Amino acid sequence: MKKSLLGCAILAATIVAPVQADTLLGAYVGAQAWNMGVEGGFSNDESLTNFSFDDKTNGSFYIALEHPVPLVPNLKVIRTTLDTAGVTTLATSFEFNGELYSANTDLTTDFEMTATDFILYYEILDNDLVSIDVGINGKYIDGIIMVQESSGNRMVSEEFSGVIPMGYARAEVGLPFTGLGLVAEGSFLAIGDHTVSDFQAALTYSFVETLALDMTLQAGYRAMNVELDDVDDIFADLEFSGVFVGLEFDF
Numbered sequence: 001m002k003k004s005l006l007g008c009a010i011l012a013a014t015i016v017a018p019v020q021a022d023t024l025l026g027a028y029v030g031a032q033a034w035n036m037g038v039e040g041g042f043s044n045d046e047s048l049t050n051f052s053f054d055d056k057t058n059g060s061f062y063i064a065l066e067h068p069v070p071l072v073p074n075l076k077v078i079r080t081t082l083d084t085a086g087v088t089t090l091a092t093s094f095e096f097n098g099e100l101y102s103a104n105t106d107l108t109t110d111f112e113m114t115a116t117d118f119i120l121y122y123e124i125l126d127n128d129l130v131s132i133d134v135g136i137n138g139k140y141i142d143g144i145i146m147v148q149e150s151s152g153n154r155m156v157s158e159e160f161s162g163v164i165p166m167g168y169a170r171a172e173v174g175l176p177f178t179g180l181g182l183v184a185e186g187s188f189l190a191i192g193d194h195t196v197s198d199f200q201a202a203l204t205y206s207f208v209e210t211l212a213l214d215m216t217l218q219a220g221y222r223a224m225n226v227e228l229d230d231v232d233d234i235f236a237d238l239e240f241s242g243v244f245v246g247l248e249f250d251f
Contacts, residue, residue, distance in 0.1 A: 025067050032060040032246035034222055038084045038111070040238035042145060044158075046229075048237055049094045051109050053086040055242070066123070073120035073135060082113040082143075082224070082240055087150060096147050097156040106150035111238075113143030115198075115224075117187065119168050129174050137166040137187045139196065141226070145234070160232035164189055164196050172204075179206045183218075193229035198222075200244070218246035 035057045041050035064076035087108050094101045101107060121135025140163050148155035166187040174181045186199035202220025223241040228234055 025065070026251065027063065027065050028248055028250040029063045030061070030218075030246055030248035032218065032222075032244045034058050034060055034080075034242060034244040036082075036084075036222075036240045036242035038086075038238060038240050040236065042111075042234060042236040042238070043094070044096055044233050044235065046235055048235060049090070049092070051086060051088045051107075053084040053109070053111065056084050058083055060244070060246075073122055074133075076117070076119040076121065078115075078117040078119070080115045080117075080224075082115060083111065085110045096145075097158045099147075099154055099156045101147075101149070101154075108148045108150050110146040110148075111143070112146075113141060116140045116142075117198075119187075121168055121170070129176070131170075131172040133168075133170040135168045137168040139164045139166055139187065139198070141231075158232075158234065160228075160234040162228075162231045164194065166196060166198075179209070180204065181206070181216075183220075193227070195227040196225065198224040202244075202246070204248075212251070214250035216248045216250065218244070218248060220244055220246075 035055065037055045038053035041048040043049055058081040060078065060080040062076060062078040064074065066074045085108070087106060090101060090103050090105045090107060092103050094107070116139070118138045118140070119135055121133045123131070123133055125132040140161070142161040144157055144159045146155065146157040166189040168187045170183070170185040172181055172183040181204040182201070183204055184199070184201045186197070188197045189195065200220055200222035202218045204216050204218050206214055206216045208215035220243070222244050223239065225239045226236060228236045
C-alpha cells in the first residue's frame with residue numbers, strides 16, 4: 001500500500017512539475033507587420049523642412065521574459081524598423097550636412113531608422129481577465145538620412161543615434177469564453193525639447209491555448225511621434241502611424 005501511494009506521488013509530481021516550471025518562468029515572442037505612413041521633416045538646425053514620404057510596410061519583433069522573483073523587474077525587448085523614402089520639390093532652400101539645395105529642386109530622401117526598446121517592468125495585475133504592467137523604457141534609436149538631387153547629382157548623408165528614457169505601461173482585457181481581448185501599450189517622454197511617444201492598441205484573438213503554448217493574432221493601430229532636438233546634429237519632427245497585424249507565441 002505504501003509503495004502504491006509512493007508511486008502515485010511520484011507520478012503526480014512528474015505531471016505537475018512542467019506546469020509549475022511554466023508558471024515560474026514564462027516567455028512570449030511576437031512579430032508585427034506595420035503599414036505606416038510618415039509625416040514631418042528634419043534638418044541640421046531648428047528650422048525644419050517638411051518632406052513627402054511614401055507609405056511602407058515595416059516589421060516589428062519583440063520578446064519578453066517574466067519571472068516571480070520579488071522586486072526584480074521583467075524584461076521586454078522590442079525592435080522596430082522605420083524605413084521610408086520619398087521625392088520632394090523644395091519650396092525654399094535647404095541645407096543639409098554642408099550641402100545647400102535651392103528652392104524648386106527635386107530631392108530624393110531615404111530615411112532609415114531602427115528603434116530598439118529595452119523595457120524593465122512589473123506586473124501590477126495579472127489574471128485571465130485583466131493584466132496591467134508598468135515600468136521604464138530605454139529607447140535606442142539608430143539611423144541614417146540620405147538626401148540626393150533627383151537628377152543624380154550631389155548626394156549627402158548623416159548618421160545619428162541616441163538613447164531616450166521613457167515611461168512604459170501596458171494593459172490587456174480579456175473577454176471571457178470568446179478568445180478575444182483588447183490590449184493597449186505605450187511609452188512616453190517629455191523632457192525639455194525632446195518629445196517621443198509610441199502607442200498602440202489592438203484587438204486580439206487567441207486561437208491556440210494549451211499548457212505548453214498559446215498563439216494569438218493581433219490587429220490594431222500604432223502611432224509613434226519623434227521630436228528630436230540636436231541628436232548628433234539632427235533636428236526632427238516625424239510621425240509614423242498606421243495599422244498593423246501580428247502573431248504572438250506565449251510559452
